Amino acid sequence: MGVSLGVRISALCFAGALAIGTAAACGGGDGNTASKSSGDGSSGGTSAVGGTANGGQDEGGNGSTGGSGSTGGTGSNGGTGGTGGTGGGMPTWKPPEGNGGSGTGGSGSTGGSGGSGGSNGSGGSGGSSSSGSNGASGSGGSGNTGGGGGSVEGPAWLPPGPHSPNTDTDIDPEVVYDLLGEKPASCADTAKQIPADLGNNNVNWRVLRGLAEACKAVQGQGGDWDLAASDYAALQGGLKGCKSGAAYTALGGILRFHGQHPSTTVKLKASAPGGGGGVCRFRIDSVKAGAHGAAKPGDTITVTVGGIYFDKAELLGGASTMTIAGAPADLPGDDPDPKTEPPDQETFEVVVPDPGPGSYGRKVAVGLSHNGGTPVTLKNAFTLVAPGSPDDSPVTSPGTSPSTGTAHSR
Numbered sequence: 001m002g003v004s005l006g007v008r009i010s011a012l013c014f015a016g017a018l019a020i021g022t023a024a025a026c027g028g029g030d031g032n033t034a035s036k037s038s039g040d041g042s043s044g045g046t047s048a049v050g051g052t053a054n055g056g057q058d059e060g061g062n063g064s065t066g067g068s069g070s071t072g073g074t075g076s077n078g079g080t081g082g083t084g085g086t087g088g089g090m091p092t093w094k095p096p097e098g099n100g101g102s103g104t105g106g107s108g109s110t111g112g113s114g115g116s117g118g119s120n121g122s123g124g125s126g127g128s129s130s131s132g133s134n135g136a137s138g139s140g141g142s143g144n145t146g147g148g149g150g151s152v153e154g155p156a157w158l159p160p161g162p163h164s165p166n167t168d169t170d171i172d173p174e175v176v177y178d179l180l181g182e183k184p185a186s187c188a189d190t191a192k193q194i195p196a197d198l199g200n201n202n203v204n205w206r207v208l209r210g211l212a213e214a215c216k217a218v219q220g221q222g223g224d225w226d227l228a229a230s231d232y233a234a235l236q237g238g239l240k241g242c243k244s245g246a247a248y249t250a251l252g253g254i255l256r257f258h259g260q261h262p263s264t265t266v267k268l269k270a271s272a273p274g275g276g277g278g279v280c281r282f283r284i285d286s287v288k289a290g291a292h293g294a295a296k297p298g299d300t301i302t303v304t305v306g307g308i309y310f311d312k313a314e315l316l317g318g319a320s321t322m323t324i325a326g327a328p329a330d331l332p333g334d335d336p337d338p339k340t341e342p343p344d345q346e347t348f349e350v351v352v353p354d355p356g357p358g359s360y361g362r363k364v365a366v367g368l369s370h371n372g373g374t375p376v377t378l379k380n381a382f383t384l385v386a387p388g389s390p391d392d393s394p395v396t397s398p399g400t401s402p403s404t405g406t407a408h409s410r
Helices: 005-025 173-182 184-191 203-218 225-234 242-258
Strands: 283-288 299-307 321-325 326-329 346-351 364-372 376-386 405-408
Touching: 005 283, 173 184, 173 203, 173 242, 184 203, 203 225, 225 242, 242 299, 283 364, 283 376, 376 405
Parallel strands: none
Antiparallel strands: 283 299, 283 405, 299 346, 321 326, 321 364, 364 376
8 A cells, every 4th residue: 555645646647538538539529620511402401400401401419518519511402493395386287278276285384376277276284394383375376267169160061052943933852952051040941841741752852851950950949850860861872863962961961960069059051042053063964866866857856954953844844945056946845754863854855956058967066044044055966967868877976976876965
């Protein structure tokens, strides 16, 4: 126990210093000597002592020995929300005429403009963003004006006949053809001129009945499409004559037009009135004179006329005149058998007049005129021989067949 007082005091001082150093190493002492790292500002990270992140604060911890904890680093502000995308622009295509589609707005701060179309398009909704405000909705596109359909070309109508002079004032198919062609707006009135009781053999009236019904129907005046179609089908291949054939062609054209445009009505264009031009070419088709194409005054020749644009019963009813070598020839008073030939053709016999010695031994012309119209002529129709001359010798001339003695129009 012989330790001195000085040694004891030195031992105590050494122990105290050791204790103080240990305490400092464990967290005591001045807290300012260390600071914690701040959190990631971009996401508002937490610091050891209250870093700011998007406005929030965390409380700092106290030192273990009561020292103030180090102030944490200021947290970075949270990232500003992205601005919404720009709205979509106008469509690059143009809607067809009529009702256009609604425009689709783009997302973003400004809504897309509505596409142009028939009605105003709905504007696009503004795009959303983290902190940006919604974009204004786009205004709707103005509608296109509805496009009018292109005009439809109507069916071909009747060509001129020519116009029948109707010298006997009776209503016949040739006259009704002219009325329909020249006054299509009055088809309903003209249809009343057609006999109501038509037999199946009366083809020239029947084609006009079908045409009148189609004429009314295609112009929105009533009419009977079924009757027009049935007449057309029944008459296929059974018509002769220039006006009847033209009427059948026009009827077929209207029926085809109706099949392609069933709900369309049109205004038919009237044919040119008057006596000129037309589907019928009035002419002398042939002249037959003797066995060898020769005849003398007093002999009988046979004349065939074609392209008759009027009732052929009128041809020999006093309204027509004929000349042979310039001399008037008497026509028969009536048609011997009108039903044996087409409605635009007539064959009859004529007695050769005597034009005088200056025409003997020459080829002569035959001319015909109806109702004062321009004469039609067949040149070199036959050879005129002198009275009392033998007519059994062969005679050949342009336009004459030696074997039949018949001259034909060219």
